[in-house]
Amino acid sequence: MQRRDFCLGALGALGASLMLTNTAWAADTYPSRAVRIIVPYAAGGGPDVMMRQFGPKLSATLGQPVVVENKVGAGGVLAAQYVANTAADGYTALLGSNSHLIQKALQPTLAFDPINDFVPVTVIATSPTVLVVSASSPYKTVQDLIDALRAQPGKLNYASGGIGSGAHLSGATFVTLLKADALHVPFKGSVEIPISLTRGDTDFAFTIAGTAIPQVQSGMLRALAVTSREPLAELPNIPTLHSILHDDLAIQEFWFGFWLPKNAPAEAVAKLFRATTTALNDPAVKSMFEAAGTRAIQSDSPDAFAAFVRSENQKWAEIIKLTGTTAG
Known part of the structure; x- marks a missing residue:
């Protein structure tokens, strides 16, 4: 009986050892x-x-x-x-x-x-977002857009890549700080934003810099401001939104x-x-x-x-x- 128990115990210990070895081997080889x-x-x-x-x-x-x-x-x-x-x-x-x-x-x-x-x-x-409009938009500066928002409450709209996206929150923050009224137009994804702007379906948007910069450089969109604390080297002469609104919420x-x-x-x-x-x-x-x-x-x-x-x-x-x- 003692020999049988010993053999079973030895086998159990061997099995546990093999399991531990296999686990360690699997961990050591991640990713396989x-x-x-x-x-x-x-x-x-x-x-x-x-x-x-x-x-x-x-x-x-x-x-x-x-x-x-x-x-x-x-x-x-x-x-x-x-x-x-x-x-x-x-x-x-x-x-x-x-x-x-x-x-x-x-x-x-x-x-x-x-x-x-x-x-x-x-x-x-x-990455910050960039406040953009169509290259053919009448808004040449942030102040132009601000003036239009205040002169036409509820008439202008802004695009985003979906409810709760960065573009949505940046746009909502901008409108809130101005105490203005603008309609949010959510799309399925951010790639639809520039199309809506150039078609004239939407008036302005905040897009991630990585998306906005090539479209601005190609002449498709016009950049008005950036939401970073400092200006972006890739968009020279484009001011920060913070420098215009003087509120830390504008830094996003x-x-x-x-x-x-x-x-x-x-x-x-x-x-x-x-x-x-x-x-x-x-x-x-x-x-x-x-x-x-x-x-x-x-x-x-x-x-x-x-x-x-x-x-x-x-x-x-x-x-x-x-x-x-x-x-x-």
């Missing part, structure tokens, strides 16, 4: 296949272009292919819900942003929680970062963090981001990014309250 980055923005928009340019650099430091997939709709909600419900194995990440915090604040019943359903890995970039930077589903393996979080920050330190990446009006930044650690996300969640909830922005 392609990692998907789910982008909640339309193909061709600034964040999508940024991620597709960054993807090969990240792939080189990660040691596996990085596949960028677009899941557009509901201001980023569809992509967030999709990633929140995927396997928490480290192979599917969301390009998260403050737009997801805004969406949840506007719609508390949404079936995802940006704070509790994800593990923040690191922020990768920050929109950031992007990687989120994994909750319960993702700690080793996957750590390795994706190291690979991402290594890629972000490449001078070529910094130059690439800056050329599009985006600044490459990184978190000190996943915990630091998580703390930043929590603080941003409170900040944007306060902005929504102050502007009276609703999901309707």
